[in-house]
Amino acid sequence: MSQFLSIIGWSFLPNIATSWIQTIYYGLTIRAGDPRPQPGSPRFNHHRRNIHILVIALYLAYTIYEADYDLRRQGSFYTDLGVPFSASDRDIKSRFRRLAALHHPDKTGADAAADSAAYFIHLKAASDTLQDAAKRFAYERLGPETVAWQKCVTVRDYVARGVFSGILPHYAVAAGSIYVLGLLGYMDFGKFYRWLILLSLCVFEIQAVTRPRFPALLDGLNFLFAATASHPPYLPFQLISLARKLTITIYIALSQIGPLLKMDASPSRRSADDDNELLLQGLNRLEAITGQFDADSTRLMDMEMAPFKGDAEATANLQGKMREWLIQNTIRADPMVRDALGTSLRKRRVDVPAGAKGNR
Known part of the structure; x- marks a missing residue:
């Protein structure tokens, strides 16, 4: 779920x-x-x-x-009993006896009898599983569902059932799903790496289930966890369960992030028609803004000229002063205009001093 x-x-x-x-x-x-x-x-x-x-x-x-x-929240038989992975049968039995003395239904009150009975049965199943060599081997590699495999007795029985009823069907369904989704056009990005991850995980799981020792990868992780004291150690079935969940998650992430990684990081080039359309839109906006500025300037000028309305002499005098101000402060102050005036005067006056700028 x-x-x-x-x-x-x-x-x-x-x-x-x-x-x-x-x-x-x-x-x-x-x-x-x-x-x-x-x-x-x-x-x-x-x-x-x-x-x-x-x-x-x-x-x-x-x-x-x-x-x-x-x-980590689900725990394991080892964490429930409070013993390390290397605990001997004697250590497991001793630990179970101490826990049984605390959680036996006869030791608890009537209100907690049902919960105590269920927990006691769980501890008993954990103790019996870890004290049986074949069951312990199967539990560490295939998980707690092996407790219900009553017909299995030897390690070979557990491994055969785990491989043929659990591992191979799981990866057959996974391979079929990847193939069908590929035919439908999904999960095209990283298709090779999806198959490589699936095959590698299948080989790793079979190797972890069939070998007497824990995988080297798991030993390395547990050593790192023990050295940093940041995480409880993993059992093989826990690492396999985590890898299966992460495989599905990584597949989905690749299907979403893959097309984005293939895209060019720079903005895509538009066609010539799109560029012309954008340019036309920009010019239209600029024309509208210019027209608005012109209307605002005209309105402000009319407001400034309102006191002189009807007085022709004052209006003419104001216009003359404004014209003179524009010439003196805008036109003549421009270096290019001054140089042009100087050049013109040099042509007219032969005796003009060298370097004159026309400001005399």
Whole structure:
């Protein structure tokens, strides 16, 4: 059920989170009043691509943590009894006796009798399983469901049932699903790596189930956990269960992040028609803004000239002063105009001093 909910979450949560984060990003990086990139524009698509990749990577990390947390919460027979993986039969029996003295239904009150009985039965099953060499071997590699395999007696029986009724059918269904989804056009990105991961995991699982010792990878992880004291050690069936869950999650992540990685990071080039259309739209907006500025300037000028309305002499005097101010402060102050005037005067006056700029 949790795996099904995880798949549903992968189908819509990254897109929702990407939209929210992109909106927040624009709110923090774009000043109020400045235009934001419009949906569909190259800049908008570039930002959405990068944010979506980040969201998928973070969600993948979260699903890995969640799967690991579920495994630790479920525990194992070793953690329930409080003994290490290397505990002997004598240590297991001694530990069970101490726990039985605490949790036996006869030792607890009537209110907790039902819970105590269930927990005591669980401890008894754990103790019996770990004290039987064949059952212990099967439990460590195939999980707690081996307790119900009553017809299995030897290690060969457990391994045969685990391989032919659990491992091979699981990977046959997984391979068929990948093949069918590939025919339907899904999961095209990284198809080779999907098959490689599936084959590698199948080989690893068969090797972990059939060998008397734990896999070297598991020993390395457990050594690292013990050295850092950051995580309880894994049993083979726990690592296999985690790998199966992560394989599905990684497949989904690849199907979403793959097309984004294949996209060019730079904005895509538009066609000539699109460029012309954008240019025309920009010119139209510029023309509209210019017309608005012209109307505003005319209105302001009319407001400034209102006191002189009806007085022709004052109006003419004001216009003359404005013309003189424009000539003195705008036209004559321009270096290019001054140089042009100097050149013109040099042509007219032969005796003009060298280097004159026409300002005499």
